[in-house]
Amino acid sequence: MKALKMAMIGALALGVSGVATADQYEDAINYRQAAFTLIKGDFGPMGAMAKGEIPFDSKAFAGHAANVAAVAQMADNGFIDGSDMGDTKAKAAVWEDRAEFDKQMKGFQTLTQELAEVAKSGNMDEIKPKFAAVGKTCKSCHDDFKSK
Numbered sequence: 001m002k003a004l005k006m007a008m009i010g011a012l013a014l015g016v017s018g019v020a021t022a023d024q025y026e027d028a029i030n031y032r033q034a035a036f037t038l039i040k041g042d043f044g045p046m047g048a049m050a051k052g053e054i055p056f057d058s059k060a061f062a063g064h065a066a067n068v069a070a071v072a073q074m075a076d077n078g079f080i081d082g083s084d085m086g087d088t089k090a091k092a093a094v095w096e097d098r099a100e101f102d103k104q105m106k107g108f109q110t111l112t113q114e115l116a117e118v119a120k121s122g123n124m125d126e127i128k129p130k131f132a133a134v135g136k137t138c139k140s141c142h143d144d145f146k147s148k
């Protein structure tokens, strides 16, 4: 009888936490996708300026670079364990090869901070190589960890 009671309490506890975590996974997916949407929103105009498609506005560029650096720090908060299922383009590799993913994420965070720093100079000749380096981290991480 006691065992049954314990089992029922256990099942109840599991049920409750099960519901909570399903939401938690969806929240995590939305969180990281929102972070990358923000990053893209700032990175796009920076790319257009770097390519000379729109006029270089050093203040605007530095503002975008600061935003990217800040949101890059947040992006990996969304990759919690268990959030590999659902409406996500993250590959299972994120969790299967976590050390490599973390390494690339860390590199991305460091480079975006360096880009934000160099952007303050307003010197496009210095900015360009750093911008290109950040762009490479987007592509390499997407190749390894994001499905098309």
Ligand code: HEC
Residues within 6 Å of the ligand: 029, 032, 033, 034, 036, 037, 039, 040, 043, 087, 088, 089, 090, 091, 094, 101, 104, 105, 108, 134, 135, 137, 138, 139, 141, 142, 145, 146
């Ligand atoms: C360390 C890995 C990593 C780096 C670096 C990275 N991304 Fe991503 N990105 C991902 C993953 C994984 C997803 C898929 C997220 C999901 O669907 O849950 C993603 C998704 C996206 C999305 C789609 C968001 C959505 O609404 O579904 C955009 C846009 C994006 N990234 C842009 C960028 C840009 C621009 C950069 C570089 C400035 C960048 N990413 C750098 C891993 C990365």
